[in-house]
Amino acid sequence: MLDYVDLETDLDQEERLIRDTAREFVDEEVRPDIGEHFLDGTFPTDLIPEMGELGFYAPNLDGYGLPNVSERAYGLLMQELEAGDSGVRSMASVQGALVMYPIHAFGTADQKERWLPALGRGEAVGCFGLTEPEHGSDPSSMATTAERDGDGYRLSGSKTWITNAPIADVAVVWARDRSAEGSPVRGFLVETDRDGVTTQPIHEKLSLRASITGEISLSNAWVPEADVLDVEGMKGPLSCLTQARYGIAWGAVGAARDCFETAREYATEREQFGRPIGAFQLQQEKLAETATRITTAQLLAHRLADLKERGDLRPQQVSMAKRNNVRMAREESRRAREMLGGNGITADYPPMRHLANMETVYTYEGTHDIHSLILGEDLTGLSAFE
């Protein structure tokens, strides 16, 4: 496996164990069938409890049976899962960073007791409802509302592009509380079997096909006060996105590495003009470029882990890493695909699948453009959003 500047040496025992466990899981449970799932547009749902048993959901959180591993170990886990498929990493990211994290950070003791152990074991599935049909990059203009009704709220609106919505037991729904002054954004734990809650799968995806995506419709759905998270304003959803984007910055490196390893192996075995294609300078230049870009992305991810571990990580730094590492994976998966010639466009080899997945990863959790603007604002003090 590509580790050109020997980052392995600095991993502690726990980090190696988690990485190796995830790598073995991907080799044995994901790789054999993932091409088929991608073609069929299905997610291997039998892996959901299995990933729970292995402690893959929010292992960087503490309490409630969660192992509280280092941020680097968590990152390595995301890297290995996405080397399998972005859909598998998305499952773990959504469950851990977008559902368990807000419950852990903003939930009451009862909410934590009720959901964290079940979500952690993969016995329950969660989803995160922020995006709406008319409000994607600008979620603060969301139209979903919550109105006080007795000792709870009535929620109305629709969310779209929601990973796992059709199979979720609970949705973290972000809505404007119209009963409070200034209509602040608040987070609601919405059980999907409540009256007025329906979900619909989105089937026609050409990217992230091995992942379940859907819409959530809320039609006057009643949610008790006890299921409201204790956070107000966009800092609620944005803080979750920072956690998930951190995982994506790591994960994208895994997808790129899988493409690189496939291309390297192919280049040493495939012969044209009487020699392995890897002996030709043009192919060597491609491998040199990919290896260098993966290595620099790895270094950025490792640095983020140090900053996160000591509590100094800023969301803008996560934006830089998400933006850089996903762009890198998008470009390098294309290069690997190219090196495989005609075989590269099939599901028999991973690069084209990763390449297709990267179109989603480039777009969700803040598009590449939006992260450019976040960095632009941080670098100039001038916001392009206003």
Ligand SMILES: Cc1cc2nc3c(=O)[nH]c(=O)nc-3n(C[C@H](O)[C@H](O)[C@H](O)COP(=O)(O)OP(=O)(O)OC[C@H]3O[C@@H](n4cnc5c(N)ncnc54)[C@H](O)[C@@H]3O)c2cc1C
């Ligand atoms: C497979 C998949 C899974 C997803 N899972 C989830 C999920 O679990 N939960 C969830 O809430 N959301 C999810 N999303 C939604 C995702 O986060 C949004 O698609 C994303 O935020 C972009 O929103 P949009 O699609 O509405 O695009 P738009 O916001 O309409 O953007 C369209 C284009 O305009 C550009 N643009 C927008 N604003 C600006 C600007 N100010 N300056 C310059 N360019 C701009 C964008 O970069 C983009 O290129 C998922 C999406 C996909 C595809």
